[in-house]
Amino acid sequence: MNANRKNLIAIVCVFGVMGMTGAAFAAVPLYRMFCQVTGFGGTTMKADKASDIVLDETVLVRFDTNVRGLPMTFKAEQSTQRVRIGETGLAYFDVTNTSDKPIQVRASYNVSPEQTGPYFQKLQCFCFTDQTLAAGETRQFPMQYFIAPELATDREAKGARDITLSYTFYPSVDAPKA
Numbered sequence: 001m002n003a004n005r006k007n008l009i010a011i012v013c014v015f016g017v018m019g020m021t022g023a024a025f026a027a028v029p030l031y032r033m034f035c036q037v038t039g040f041g042g043t044t045m046k047a048d049k050a051s052d053i054v055l056d057e058t059v060l061v062r063f064d065t066n067v068r069g070l071p072m073t074f075k076a077e078q079s080t081q082r083v084r085i086g087e088t089g090l091a092y093f094d095v096t097n098t099s100d101k102p103i104q105v106r107a108s109y110n111v112s113p114e115q116t117g118p119y120f121q122k123l124q125c126f127c128f129t130d131q132t133l134a135a136g137e138t139r140q141f142p143m144q145y146f147i148a149p150e151l152a153t154d155r156e157a158k159g160a161r162d163i164t165l166s167y168t169f170y171p172s173v174d175a176p177k178a
Contacts, residue, residue, distance in 0.1 A: 046128070047121035053149045054086035057161075061147075063091060064166040071099035072133065074169055077140075086149045088123065093141045093167070097133035104132045104172040112164050119151035120163060130172040 061083060063076035073096045083089040097103050107127040111120045122128075126141035133139060145165075151157055 046125075047123050047146070050088045050123060051086040051121075051146050051149060054084050055149055055152055057085045057152055058082050059085055059147050059151075059160070060162045061089065061091075061145075062162065062164040063093075064164055065093065066166070066168040068168055068170040070103060070105060070169055070171060072097050072103065072105070072169065074167070083147065085147045085152055088144060088146045091143045091145070093126070093143065094138065095131075095133065095141060095169070096138040097136060100135045102132060102134050104130055105169045106130050106172045107167045107169050109165065109167050112166070113157070113160055115154070115157040116147075116151065116160050116163050119148040119154070119157065120165065121146050121148050127167065 059082070061081045063079055063081075065074045065076055067074050073094075075094055077092040077094060081089055081091060106129075109125075109127050111117050122143065122145045124142060124144040126143065131139075131141075147163070151160070
């Protein structure tokens with residue numbers, strides 16, 4: 001094998017490894033974007049305006065709250081809400097920083113059953129941006145939402161009348177390191 005061919009193989013291998021490394025780093029943000037656009041995996045959708053159509057059918061929405069690796073408490077003021085499909089609902093969540101230092105946090109979210117993700121539409125949510133809580137601060141976060149009327153006609157999701165919205169707070173990626 002001549003030297004030029006060996007060099008070409010080495011260059012192709014280096015670019016291959018670099019390409020795979022880049023793909024590995026891009027996978028998480030690309031997957032998150034895909035889920036947010038399609039509602040895949042129970043990811044809820046962000047809506048610009050409330051529904052114009054309200055049906056007589058109702059859905060029971062359950063709120064699940066979790067904290068990962070943070071000195072804080074997080075709970076829904078109501079553990080459930082019954083809303084008509086298409087009707088705008090408003091839920092409140094109480095968050096307390098139990099530490100003596102400010103914390104910067106973000107909430108991730110999803111719904112189950114996951115087929116209902118594209119129909120759970122959020123108009124306003126604390127989960128859209130990072131939140132900073134001062135030491136000992138307690139804050140109430142609102143979340144405004146509706147269940148899109150298309151849920152009632154979707155073959156896979158139309159039988160779903162109980163939806164669980166689950167939030168998990170975790171340290172913000174942009175938070176300063178201690």
